[in-house]
Amino acid sequence: MSTPSSSSSELKQEFTTKGYVIVPSLISPTQFPLLKQAAEDVINKTRSGAWLSRRTVGRQFPPFDEEGPLDAWGVQHIMHPDLGESGKVFGEWYTSDGLVGVARELLGCGEGELQMELFNLLINPISHSFALRWHRDDVREGASEEEEREALGLWHHGVQWNTALYEDSCLFVVPGSHSQPRTPEQRLLSSTQEPPKDPMDMPGAIRVTLKPGETVFYNNNILHCATYDPTSTRATLHGCMGDIRGGSTRARNILQHGLAWMEEERFRDTLSPRGQRMLRNLVEMKAGVKEVGYSQVN
Numbered sequence: 463m464s465t466p467s468s469s470s471s472e473l474k475q476e477f478t479t480k481g482y483v484i485v486p487s488l489i490s491p492t493q494f495p496l497l498k499q500a501a502e503d504v505i506n507k508t509r510s511g512a513w514l515s516r517r518t519v520g521r522q523f524p525p526f527d528e529e530g531p532l533d534a535w536g537v538q539h540i541m542h543p544d545l546g547e548s549g550k551v552f553g554e555w556y557t558s559d560g561l562v563g564v565a566r567e568l569l570g571c572g573e574g575e576l577q578m579e580l581f582n583l584l585i586n587p588i589s590h591s592f593a594l595r596w597h598r599d600d601v602r603e604g605a606s607e608e609e610e611r612e613a614l615g616l617w618h619h620g621v622q623w624n625t626a627l628y629e630d631s632c633l634f635v636v637p638g639s640h641s642q643p644r645t646p647e648q649r650l651l652s653s654t655q656e657p658p659k660d661p662m663d664m665p666g667a668i669r670v671t672l673k674p675g676e677t678v679f680y681n682n683n684i685l686h687c688a689t690y691d692p693t694s695t696r697a698t699l700h701g702c703m704g705d706i707r708g709g710s711t712r713a714r715n716i717l718q719h720g721l722a723w724m725e726e727e728r729f730r731d732t733l734s735p736r737g738q739r740m741l742r743n744l745v746e747m748k749a750g751v752k753e754v755g756y757s758q759v760n
């Protein structure tokens with residue numbers, strides 16, 4: 463995985479032109495049951511209120527407060543040492559050869575430049591349908607065409623991914639929109655705070671379906687939205703990694719999620735030497751940044 467090959471550059475090319483690419487199997491047969499079990503554990507803790515770092519129904523973007531309803535569409539900070547053995551299982555997969563190999567390939571960076579970032583779990587709410595409006599993660603909906611062009615012209619030195627543990631059809635994207643300002647019609651449909659009535663009304667939209675074990679890597683400024691159905695099991699690993707050559711360009715996107723816990727020694731102690739190196743890069747970046755705002759308004 464870590465040595466470049468012709469098929470690997472095809473992967474990067476697809477990621478660069480379409481803004482996303484699907485990779486079949488980055489979870490080994492031994493890891494799969496461990497990840498499923500760890501997911502079940504943290505989902506139970508979240509739904510019972512024992513784990514309060516979560517994304518609750520009704521709130522689309524950070525900050526995700528600890529208060530509010532118990533029905534959640536996401537579990538935050540799944541490598542946290544307070545999650546015990548489950549946290550460790552997630553940490554082992556986040557730093558595994560397969561995942562790190564593809565991330566490096568898409569980032570075009572060396573092992574020493576990899577930055578540990580976010581790792582969360584996206585789940586089905588149990589009693590509400592919910593949806594996220596059309597958005598780009600780090601460009602606000604009111605950005606002018608010129609502002610959009612400028613923001614999308616920057617390479618942010620990061621990759622984000624969703625890895626499905628169960629079949630997942632929640633995400634919709636507009637291929638190619640990570641590098642193009644919105645058309646007037648796309649702008650209209652993504653300027654509202656309301657979730658879409660039908661995501662397929664968005665010109666150019668496609669629905670991304672992942673089979674268990676598949677991963678979609680995407681540029682998080684691609685125009686995207688998601689719908690959450692309480693009757694369909696979802697447990698999808700949702701993370702990102704960066705390349706330190708991006709300096710503080712990724713600070714807002716990452717630090718708005720509240721990562722003070724990652725600076726604790728007891729978290730570092732749960733990680734492999736590779737994980738500890740990646741974490742050190744994050745902590746150094748964080749130290750150079752005074753204050754970050756939020757990418758979106760809820």
Ligand SMILES: O=C(O)CCC(=O)C(=O)O
Pocket residue numbers: 584594599624632633686687688
């Ligand atoms: O649920 C998903 O797959 C997408 C989540 C998302 O877009 C976000 O958290 O900003």
Ligand SMILES: [Fe+2]
Pocket residue numbers: 597598599686
């Ligand atoms: Fe998003």
